[in-house]
Amino acid sequence: MKIPEYLGSNSASELVERGESKLVNPVVPAAIPPKVQKQALICFSHLRWNFVYQRPQHIMSRASKDFNVYFIEEPIWGDELRISVCKQADDLQIVVPHLPHGLTHDEVIRYQRQLVDELIEREKLTDYVAWYYTPMALNFTDHLRPSLTVYDCMDELSAFLGAPRELLDKEKELLTQAGLVFTGGHSLYEAKRDRHEAVYAFPSSIDHTHFSAARAKQPDPDDQRSIGHPRIGFSGVIDERFDRELIAEVARRRPQWQFVMLGPVVKIDPASLPQGANIHYLGMKDYKQLPNYFSNWDVAILPFALNESTRFISPTKTPEYLSAGLPVVSTPIRDVIRTYGAPGFAQIADTAEAFEKAIERALNGHHPTDWSGIDDLLAESSWNKTWDEMCRYIKARVQIPFEQ
Known part of the structure; x- marks a missing residue:
């Protein structure tokens, strides 16, 4: 200690x-x-x-x-x-x-x-x-x-x-x-x-009742309102598990996409985070506010680095994003692949190029397609x-x- x-x-x-x-x-x-x-x-x-x-x-x-x-x-x-x-x-x-x-x-x-x-x-x-x-x-x-x-x-x-x-x-x-x-x-x-x-x-x-409210249009929070679309969002703790290089590269490749990051920065130097006109760090938000943010995103992402700290994680945000009606793109985290990637409910991408293509597919409405299956899974995961x-x-x- x-x-x-x-x-x-x-x-x-x-x-x-x-x-x-x-x-x-x-x-x-x-x-x-x-x-x-x-x-x-x-x-x-x-x-x-x-x-x-x-x-x-x-x-x-x-x-x-x-x-x-x-x-x-x-x-x-x-x-x-x-x-x-x-x-x-x-x-x-x-x-x-x-x-x-x-x-x-x-x-x-x-x-x-x-x-x-x-x-x-x-x-x-x-x-x-x-x-x-x-x-x-x-x-x-x-x-x-x-x-x-x-x-x-x-x-x-x-x-x-x-x-x-x-x-x-x-x-x-x-x-x-x-x-x-x-x-x-x-x-x-x-x-x-x-x-x-x-x-x-x-x-x-998942608290489905809480996050499914995002499927109906909610008021856009003040600090997000001026950010353009398409919006690619992440919500969670930003620490050593966050793939900074991945976000930097995808944001560079697609300057017209807006990357919205919610959550506190802990254990890493904030100066080490990727910067750019299309990357927006909005800080930690109250749990009650999250559906309002999610409702005004276009795609949600899980940009986790593949290292010892992410080997066993089971991100809570995966079912929350899906409950909010958001397409999900994730790096190959084992538990995400097993529960959401294998049945085709979330896209899995292991490189910046693959991540970019997966987001584009989601923005074009090509993934996911089985929302009924997603909702059946969420109903069993409360x-x-x-x-x-x-x-x-x-x-x-x-x-x-x-x-x-």
Whole structure:
């Protein structure tokens, strides 16, 4: 874990030594009705709730139907030693540890452990499910004794830029403790299935109602309105998985096409991104706004580089694009080929020239042609169904008073 540069006084270490932390709750969660005492679920995530809305948010929002969910993010650095709990929705609390500057690595681990213990004691969580998106959280939770441990492996995090060296060791430890392992795609399932006796694949799903609104004309957002057509759009995190060379070359070859990029730039230098009059970086957008952007695109793309960080990915945006009624062109990502390329629902292109031709084919209305088949597939890929199936596996392993 990277420790921020020391910016304060010795008070940080002294606070840890004395145990003088503060557990605060700026928004007090509503009392649980006596008639339904839900089991708690404590989720440890490497992604923040208000970052790009993806798998953890989809799953945990639905989990709150059956559990009282505490979504614990990674720490925020400041001047205080405290933890904040904010109610996001009924039975869904977002928990953020706040750590003072100047802590050593051991103090960071020790303090996060202390805050988790305080939360569990304050909320009287005596019987709960522990859900992990990051094995690194074991550094401060390996002492917990949940009724069940779930590892939802959404990505091969060890292959990502900047991954901690000890991540693989922590994952091995987590696989030993976990009662259930879910994977974010078929490729990840194939990589993990021989390492645990209960591994189940749950590829990227879709909130069809949300994104299908884009099939009817929606208002063009202000920052996109002045951009001409045809518009070729991408939505997602722009990081080491983004094929910068591919976008630069296709944009150069087709200067009349407008490339619209939505999403935050992380872990890479923004100056390294391809630039041009027809390339537009509009930044991260609220999940609720995405159908408005998609509705005013002509083609959607998945320009992922082929490297270790993309070997096991199952992009959530693929079904979202299709639900919005957009033709999709992707580089040869294994899970995209398997689910969408093989049946002819998305075009797969492995070079800039092939990518250009595929986009042109889509712009001319020549692909895809089987929208009925696409909609049948999407109907079987809802996040509601994904959670319901996950929940059945959990119910089979623990005695939980689920609401009828």
